[in-house]
Amino acid sequence: MAASSHLLPVLIGLVLAFSPPVEACDSSDKAALFNIKAAFSNPAEFSSWTDDTNCCSWKGVSCNKFIGDRVHILSFYNNNSGTLEGLSGPLPDALGDLPFLTFILFGNHPGIVSPLPPSLTRLRYLSSFSLRQTSLSGSIPPFLSQIHSLKLLDLSFNKFTGFIPPELSALPNLNALYLEGNQLVGSIPSSFGSFTKSPPPGLFLSQNMLSGDIPAEFGAADWVTVDLSHNELSGGANALFGANKALLSLDLSFNRFEFDLSPISFPINMTNLILNDNKIMGSIPVQINRLISLVKFNVSNNRLCGIIPAGPVTDKFDDTNFIGNKCLCRSQDSCF
Numbered sequence: 001m002a003a004s005s006h007l008l009p010v011l012i013g014l015v016l017a018f019s020p021p022v023e024a025c026d027s028s029d030k031a032a033l034f035n036i037k038a039a040f041s042n043p044a045e046f047s048s049w050t051d052d053t054n055c056c057s058w059k060g061v062s063c064n065k066f067i068g069d070r071v072h073i074l075s076f077y078n079n080n081s082g083t084l085e086g087l088s089g090p091l092p093d094a095l096g097d098l099p100f101l102t103f104i105l106f107g108n109h110p111g112i113v114s115p116l117p118p119s120l121t122r123l124r125y126l127s128s129f130s131l132r133q134t135s136l137s138g139s140i141p142p143f144l145s146q147i148h149s150l151k152l153l154d155l156s157f158n159k160f161t162g163f164i165p166p167e168l169s170a171l172p173n174l175n176a177l178y179l180e181g182n183q184l185v186g187s188i189p190s191s192f193g194s195f196t197k198s199p200p201p202g203l204f205l206s207q208n209m210l211s212g213d214i215p216a217e218f219g220a221a222d223w224v225t226v227d228l229s230h231n232e233l234s235g236g237a238n239a240l241f242g243a244n245k246a247l248l249s250l251d252l253s254f255n256r257f258e259f260d261l262s263p264i265s266f267p268i269n270m271t272n273l274i275l276n277d278n279k280i281m282g283s284i285p286v287q288i289n290r291l292i293s294l295v296k297f298n299v300s301n302n303r304l305c306g307i308i309p310a311g312p313v314t315d316k317f318d319d320t321n322f323i324g325n326k327c328l329c330r331s332q333d334s335c336f
């Protein structure tokens, strides 16, 4: 009894001595990360990235133990809370040398600039690529459409100019596309009506300078979430609607849409219908009162007329959602 209880620590010591070192980081991943650190000129953000430590524990880096501790997440959100100023320079080519990356986030780093490295197309498992609030400029590179694993592409609040690349509709797994807050021009690509994935991705194109009519192919697709607000889009939007469509959330506000609302049937499960600040005419259809899931509804600042059909839905929304129309009234003697 006494002898074995003395042996135990010795045994544990032997096991520890002969087990592999605590280093879990893959050596080629570590080399790629050092190249990334060097490309950003060894910023303070990466002060934990030192040769004598396991790269899986470095700030912003995560490894997946089920695939031999390969690096699968790089996440750098600069929340401005400390003294760090964020990263600056273009994204390094060496990102393409981390073959098991599934998630890349560089958020709120105004010092990050174009170009995006084409080496990103080598990342066969990349599912989420997010560069929110950086300073990427020029055209959105069409080569992003070659990263077929992408489920989320977020390039919002950058300085991109030019057209939306129609090639992005070739992304077969995309669940959400965020391009809002850039300076994109031209029309919505008609290829966006033929995303192979069903339903097509949630589409967030607000706060750009997009213009022209909604392409017929685009309107015909079975969208679930579309935000086209704060652009210069014009013409009709009738094709997006229809009682049997899957559409749940639509924001067309602050554009130049000009169409008659009266004949439209809305998809019955809609939660958001935001149409304010356009040139929409006609009257509000009676069917609106069947949309019991509606939580946001705004038709202010249009050219609507007639009596708002009273009912459980229209009663939920206060006057700020109806004001600024041509001759819209709650009742015969109560017009806005």
Ligand SMILES: *[C@@H]1O[C@H](CO)[C@@H](O)[C@H](O)[C@H]1NC(C)=O
Pocket: 079, 081, 082
């Ligand atoms: C901001 O970053 C600091 C340091 O990384 C962290 O402790 C803090 O929780 C972050 N705050 C928010 C709001 O994310």
Ligand SMILES: *[C@@H]1O[C@H](CO)[C@@H](O)[C@H](O)[C@H]1NC(C)=O
Pocket: 243, 244, 245, 246, 267, 268, 269
């Ligand atoms: C609306 O939602 C209900 C309940 O979730 C569902 O059964 C129905 O199929 C939906 N209708 C449409 C047109 O998507």
Ligand SMILES: *[C@@H]1O[C@H](CO)[C@@H](O)[C@H](O)[C@H]1NC(C)=O
Pocket: 276, 277, 298, 299, 300, 301, 320, 321
């Ligand atoms: C609806 O739109 C109008 C006009 O832009 C705006 O003033 C109002 O605040 C909006 N209502 C709500 C509830 O957001």
